[in-house]
Amino acid sequence: xxxxGTGRIAxxxxxxxxxxxxxxARRYARASRLGGRRVVGASSLSYDPARAExxxxxxxxxxxxxGFDSALAAALRDGGFDELFTPHPVIAEHLERRLAAxxxxxxxxxxxxxxxxxxxxxxxxxxAVLRAAAWQLDPPALQPAxxxxxxxxxxxxxxxxxxxxxxxxxxxxxxxxxxxPAGDLVEIGSAWGRSAFAIGWLAERxxxxxxxxxxxxxxxxxxxxxxxxxxxxxxxxxxxxxxRAFFEARLSLLPxxxxxxxxxxxxxxxxxxxxxxxxxxxxxxxTDYAGRIALLHIDGNHDEAFVTADLAAWGDLVVPGGxxxxxxxxxxxxxxxxxxxxxxxxxxxxxxxxxxxxxLFARLPG
Ligand SMILES: C[S@@+](CC[C@H](N)C(=O)[O-])C[C@H]1O[C@@H](n2cnc3c(N)ncnc32)[C@H](O)[C@@H]1O
Numbered sequence: 202x203x204x205x206g207t208g209r210i211a212x213x214x215x216x217x218x219x220x221x222x223x224x225x226a227r228r229y230a231r232a233s234r235l236g237g238r239r240v241v242g243a244s245s246l247s248y249d250p251a252r253a254e255x256x257x258x259x260x261x262x263x264x265x266x267x268g269f270d271s272a273l274a275a276a277l278r279d280g281g282f283d284e285l286f287t288p289h290p291v292i293a294e295h296l297e298r299r300l301a302a303x304x305x306x307x308x309x310x311x312x313x314x315x316x317x318x319x320x321x322x323x324x325x326x327x328x329a330v331l332r333a334a335a336w337q338l339d340p341p342a343l344q345p346a347x348x349x350x351x352x353x354x355x356x357x358x359x360x361x362x363x364x365x366x367x368x369x370x371x372x373x374x375x376x377x378x379x380x381x382p383a384g385d386l387v388e389i390g391s392a393w394g395r396s397a398f399a400i401g402w403l404a405e406r407x408x409x410x411x412x413x414x415x416x417x418x419x420x421x422x423x424x425x426x427x428x429x430x431x432x433x434x435x436x437x438x439x440x441x442x443x444x445r446a447f448f449e450a451r452l453s454l455l456p457x458x459x460x461x462x463x464x465x466x467x468x469x470x471x472x473x474x475x476x477x478x479x480x481x482x483x484x485x486x487x488t489d490y491a492g493r494i495a496l497l498h499i500d501g502n503h504d505e506a507f508v509t510a511d512l513a514a515w516g517d518l519v520v521p522g523g524x525x526x527x528x529x530x531x532x533x534x535x536x537x538x539x540x541x542x543x544x545x546x547x548x549x550x551x552x553x554x555x556x557x558x559x560x561l562f563a564r565l566p567g
Contacts, residue, residue: 521567
């Protein structure tokens, strides 16, 4: 592998990053390397401290210099790169016009404010559709609808959190929380915190109770007997420590004392919740709970036995008029939530029930 100059860099594929010293470039490079890609940096500076962070290094003229296009063409050709990343708006603008001629077939990836604005425009269009959907739920909303700007802000923040919670389900949660009685909000299965952040933020916005998240964040707990083991194969790749750290970083943005988490299974968590009202953790400090649940979001292990056990462990604490959400009631990978959800609807009086974004939402009478 060449070290500096314009020497040849062996190996097909990979991404060339230019200018490689910018923070966004260095972060993109690290993420690409984590994804197993060969990442070579390029810079117009004679000394760039980022050099040591790359698999290889190239010098390129400044984009304003006449030799830039031909030097870049040679670098991309000789290095066999299939992607060029730039975080710099001026360079991106030049490359958007010129790259097809400089190196046909090379993909340009650019992190630019324009992209963020385009994404926001598209998200706003999708949210307008969700807003216009008929959310004629019983009871009528106790809280006013969110304004367009704060909805866009919330969903933009949620877009940055990976997870298994569609926009439609998030909007349904929003509508349900507008109709939520007093009491704690409990989530079984939080992963990176997508639905948890939504519930926690909306609870603050609507002056509702405190949020408790229960997730073991452990590989031992994740086995599910889903159809064909597809979910297990995927979960094998999860880094649960990193996932928990991601969750804590996001959820700790919510006001202190209003949210907490138990790194425990649902059953262990229920025993702890019943044993005392105060829950403390290093990430969230102390939270004092009501001991009665206004919203129970069941989104842990989806095997029938687990969903049954989750409902048995927590369901009796849900207050009259409170909500129970069975995630993945409609699911390609198994029947657990549907079987337990249907049994619940058959056996228990329910005031309102609807399916949105694959989840079943049920409100107890009262
Ligand atoms: C589908 S993910 C949750 C998705 C999350 N609510 C979201 O919005 O992206 C399922 C989570 O349940 C957790 N889990 C598995 N078994 C559990 C159990 N027995 N009790 C609580 N959580 C469990 C897993 O660790 C995983 O993080």
